[in-house]
Amino acid sequence: MKKIVSVIGVMVALMLSLTGCVKMDVDLAVSSPEKATLNMVVAVDKNALGERTFDEALAQIGASEETLFQGFPEGVAHAPYDKDGFQGFTITAADKSLTEISDMSGQFGPKIVIEYRDGLYYFAGQGLGGNDTATVTEAKMTVTFPGEVTEASAGGTIEGNTVTFDMRTAAGPLTAIAKEADNSAIYLSILFLGLAMLGA
Numbered sequence: 001m002k003k004i005v006s007v008i009g010v011m012v013a014l015m016l017s018l019t020g021c022v023k024m025d026v027d028l029a030v031s032s033p034e035k036a037t038l039n040m041v042v043a044v045d046k047n048a049l050g051e052r053t054f055d056e057a058l059a060q061i062g063a064s065e066e067t068l069f070q071g072f073p074e075g076v077a078h079a080p081y082d083k084d085g086f087q088g089f090t091i092t093a094a095d096k097s098l099t100e101i102s103d104m105s106g107q108f109g110p111k112i113v114i115e116y117r118d119g120l121y122y123f124a125g126q127g128l129g130g131n132d133t134a135t136v137t138e139a140k141m142t143v144t145f146p147g148e149v150t151e152a153s154a155g156g157t158i159e160g161n162t163v164t165f166d167m168r169t170a171a172g173p174l175t176a177i178a179k180e181a182d183n184s185a186i187y188l189s190i191l192f193l194g195l196a197m198l199g200a
Contacts, residue, residue: 021045021137033116043088054087073104121178127170139167145178152176
């Protein structure tokens, strides 16, 4: 079995070699008790690259796109990222089970755990607070659930079905609990449609 190279580790090494800044945004979208999609952006400030290309900067620390992503879990895709003055990669694990997302997340990014129990969704992750984050420009963890978020750990910003954490300042575990999807409006619509058809 091929050893999976830590993307985060390589990007941190690149950051230190360039004395530049890193952007790391994690977006977890839970669609049902069975499925979720994890997207992660890991990129370096292009100003730190100077005249070099991103591939040349990777080569200087003994890495390449090929070695970085060899042995990645099946079904995990990556693509170049070049936006808002940053260059790096997007990594996507689409339509995976909650167990798969939990098991594979720590292999290429921050370890997260997502579970569904007794009608509620439970999320747990880890912030970067307590570490040296002076060279981290942006590090957000956003989790979107099918239903309303009822509670989150300190530092989590709740907006309806979504909670967002700033991993640069969040120390210790990041946690959130959310409800199932509220389908009452759909059920009422079906009921009214049925009554209308019956009346007709």
